[in-house]
Amino acid sequence: MAAPPVISLSRVTKVYDAGRLSVHAVRGISLVIERGDYVAIMGSSGSGKTTLMNIIGCLDVATSGRYLLDGVDVRRLDDERLAAVRNRKIGFVFQSFNLIPRTTALHNVELPLIYAGQRGPERRRRASAALSTVGLGSRMHHLPSELSGGQQQRAAIARAIVTNPAIILADEPTGNLDSVSTQDVLGVFDQVNAEGRTVVLITHEPDVANHAKRVVQLRDGQVMEDVRQAPVDGLPPRHRARTQQGVA
């Protein structure tokens, strides 16, 4: 028997109660994502992409439907276990970077390891290795306010991958970046996916979606289209063998 899919959603809905009227942000989405896949979620504004991503990332819970993460129903997990899942299984990258202010890039990247209970020089080594992976090795003692947008986003990605999570989730990671920074960031995602990790990202840009192996189109909280661009177990379509690119 094969391992269960890493993400399995069936008839998931999310209803927001905004005063008297309720908003159906997600209306019954069923989606299965295999280990090693690279999925781009697209759709117009308000189509429920972020809502779906927050559910997948265990930051929010679905109103109804079932979500199995590695075969485990997340509803069964208590606070403590959910924190562990967010810490070790999932790496989340936000559109607005969300680095902790007044805290160096290195310390930001160390945080997930701190919450994982790791201490000492090994923690520091792993954090700086993650920063080198995203090409920020020389900037790790800088504060977020001293970094460019692209650098901040790469620091945020370093923080997402530092615990070696099986899944990387990114909500419009390139939404606030110029084309050069976008290429840097996508290079990192391609690399991470090439290492066998599952990547799900939200984007509005077809160029970005072209990096993925599969593109899912949402509209009005439902899946409109689900197109595979490359096989799950191959390399990402735009992957280039990693040279020392983007060391800023």
Place this chain on the structure above:
Amino acid sequence: MFSTESLRIAVSGLIANRLRSALTMLGILIGVGAVIILVAVGNGSSRTVQKRIESLGTNTLTVFRGSFGRGRGGRAFVGTQSRQSQLSLGDVTALQNKANAPDVASASPVVNATVTATYQGASYSPQAFVGTAPTYFTARAFTVAEGRFFDQSDYDSRARVVVLGQTVVGQLFGTQDPVGATVQVNGVNFAVIGVTAKKGSNGPQDQDDVALAPLTTVQDHLTGVGSLNQILVQAASRKQTTAAQDEVTSLLLARHRIADPTQADFSVLNQATLLQTSAATNRVFTVLLGAVAAISLLVGGIGVMNIMLVTVTERTREIGIRKAIGARRRDILSQFLIEAVLLCVAGGVAGVGAGLAGSHFKIVGVHPAVVPYSVALAFGVAVAVGLFFGIYPANRAASLRPIDALRYE
């Protein structure tokens, strides 16, 4: 999770808002400092009063004319007074009789004279000019600084000798040696034979502003023979003062032919009772001062809570980020709790320093005496305040759902 990590996070949180942290600490500092200083003031004043009373002699009883509470020495005597209230030398002799009063060690007659003493142009009116017997010195715990005290033969021979307290010496003689000199007391020559050792001026009453002469001499030359103002009775020991008081009372009632003790024409003041009463009063005083200070500590605590709530609100987004990358409830809880407790510990340490430093100064005429337990208590309460007032904001932060915290603007 109390680790160096959460401590570091909390410290950097405090440093990020230096001024605000310092002001919040100030609230705790003032509270802790106030508790220490005010309790020290209460304790200091209690000690002062106690010392003052002890310097009167702790195992002594003072017999006054008239009823105590209606005025001392019969001066403000009103009501049922039909007979002249008298304390006589006969009373003194009766009290000295061991068969009548076994618990009495000595009884000294006391008359007070209002006099002006002059010496080579300098003149001075001592607060107390006492005519008494030699036993008075031991009962009042006077010691010789210079010369000698008058003795029984001076008393019997009605010698015109006087013993001066340090204040009187200073006023009349300055730096000269008084022993052997002759002073005029209301125009009568007295030879100065001794000086009492300094007793200190505790409070309003200067115990060294005194001159003492034999009762016989004083009655001959200054007051005339009349009633004594007081009889100073010394009990055989501190434990025997109550028994001595009973003996004195019943003996004098019998001698004055008074059947009903409530109609007594004299009153007996027990120094030990006075001490106990004043100790009790001072305890109340100290507790009240402490309570006032404790309120300021409470106010400081509310300040901590207020600031922590602001901090939590300000950092809601940060809390969301931390939760999104795997912080558990207790990680967030301990981060903010440690921050609150740190504020209070720092404020408490500074407050203890300020309190100890402040206790070196004389405050409203009292030398504060620091009570060790008040330091420990104030500091302990400060830390407890941090925990108590930190728990609510910290818990509020820890209970935030990650998605709500991240969405917070």
